[in-house]
Amino acid sequence: MQRADIASRTDERQTGETVWIEGGTFRMGSNDHYPEEAPAHRVAVDGFWIDRTPVTNRQFKQFVKVTGYVTTAQIPPDPKDYPGALPHMIYAGSLVFSPPRRVTDLRDWSQWWTFMKGADWRHPYGPKSNINVLDNHPVAHVSFVDAMAYAKWVGKDLPTEAEWEFAARGGLDGEEYAWGDALAPGGKHMANTWQGNFPVENLSEDGYERTSPVTAFPPNGYGVCDMIGNVWEWTSDWWSSKHDGDAPKACCVPSNPRGGPESASYDPCQPAIRIPRKVLKGGSHLCAPNYCRRYRPAARHAEPVDTSTSHVGFRCVIRNGSER
DSSP states (O other): OOHHHHHHOOOTTOOSOEEEEOOEEEEESOSSSOGGGOSOEEEEEOOEEEESSOOBHHHHHHHHHHHOOOOGGGSOOOGGGSTTOOGGGOSSEEEEEOOOSOOSOTTOGGGTEEEEETOBTTBBTBTTOOOTTOTTSBOOSOOHHHHHHHHHHTTOBOOOHHHHHHHHHTTOTTOSBTTBSOSSGGGOOOSBOOOSSTTTOOOOTTSOSSOOOTTSSOOOTTSOOOOSBSSEEEEEEEOOSSOOSOOSSOOOOOOOTTOOTTTOBOOTTOTTOOOOEEEEESOOTTOBTTBOOOOSTTOEEEEETTOOBTTEEOOOEEETTOOO
8 A cells, every 4th residue: 555545545443643754774772771772773664654642542442432342451360370379369450650658669669559459441540530531641551462452453553662762763863862862951841751759759840740641742853742751652572681783674573462482571580470571662651860761762661461550551553555
């Protein structure tokens, strides 16, 4: 299908605007921050379409209304997948950020994350919460499987890590942030991140304590919004502890979500729980200068494919020649 045809064709399932990203070569990763971002290396990507914003609650609501889809967070987990788990802890739910009064060790995330019964995409902060006024906020509490299900329904796919980072850079190859070399140029906040002492003090200088509308901050050089901050975004790539070196071209073939051990990365801290992990990109509203400085295009994070949280969402892509 030609680019003009893709741009002009309409489909009732296409509820979000897409942006064409011309293919090219860029410097992916970073040698200056977290070790998993290294080594910086040259990567080439083909042209593709990407959602202008993360998938919103309004869009996901339509998907669920039409298909009857039930997300991972709404289904009690299979005890066989979690050996050693206490029976009374096997229930449907999702991870919700709950700010503590104080912390003793920033390495212990259990001080501010709670696996909450009844938390899901419709109830982002627990069973008594709702998304009634959050239609234009990014959907959260979606696992990798949920994101793939939505992408398939709209005739799209999830971006590879290289595609995502190329789009996030907005043509600024080598810059620290998606908008330049300063986190808040002239004191202006360019994304929904954390200001203050994480996780006990949120100054909300950017105007938001939790998620924000997907167009609340300026688009990048490609016209794509919210690539940085707000919610982390799923990609199709399996997690690895570091990048490979320079390669002639990035692979743009999505992976099977439950692939074998040779293609997946498991959490070494939980050897008995063999849940493979995918790459998240973009950081979230919980990224702060004193913790998780991953509000940069090069930053990356591992996430098990069965996990959902209050700060993880996604956006979709259409590759050149894909049916739309």
